[in-house]
Amino acid sequence: MSEMLTKSAARNIFYGGSAFFFAIFVGLVAHTHGYILSTSTDAKGLTDSVARGKHVWEKHACINCHTLIGEGAYYAPEVGNVMIRYGADTDPKGAAEALKAWMKAQPSGIPGRRQMPQFNLSEKELDDLAAFLEWTSRIKTNNWPPNKAG
Ligand code: HEC
Structure with a gap:
């Protein structure tokens, strides 16, 4: 009987998935701070x-x-x-x-x-x-x- 999912494959999916979604999270945080927050309010007009x-x-x-x-x-x-x-x-x-x-x-x-x-x-x-x-x-x-x- 062949294993459908080996231990190492499961581990790779876990680490790979974690790294992938962590990268997306970092990207979204950068997008929020670098783009959305800096352009949504009028910082110059804040007298x-x-x-x-x-x-x-x-x-x-x-x-x-x-x-x-x-x-x-x-x-x-x-x-x-x-x-x-x-x-x-x-x-x-x-x-x-x-x-x-x-x-x-x-x-x-x-x-x-x-x-x-x-x-x-x-x-x-x-x-x-x-x-x-x-x-x-x-x-x-x-x-x-x-x-x-x-
Ligand atoms: C106790 C409740 C209450 C508080 C506190 C209050 N308001 Fe009002 N305000 C109202 C009500 C009710 C209306 C609508 C009155 C009407 O249409 O006759 C209104 C209407 C307004 C309008 C007109 C809105 C429009 O679409 O024309 C402005 C501007 C306004 N309020 C500003 C303020 C400001 C600034 C403050 C704080 C300094 C304040 N209000 C505090 C109840 C309140």
């Missing part, structure tokens, strides 16, 4: 204002109601692309003004509509927040969310 805006976002826990690129709570609209909704791709200044006007006008008090608190942010905080949300709107997300409304 101090954007960083401060992120702190405004975190300090006031906007994520407790909103999602930012899908992460967060589902009480209020997605805001990762809110600046696109406000027209930032053609008029970034106008979009920043729209965001600031929105922030100042809350809560709307309209019956039957979900309400957003008033955060009494300073002009500087509002400018930084606009810079941060404008920056998030430029993150390459493989076209997610699929529509402008988020």
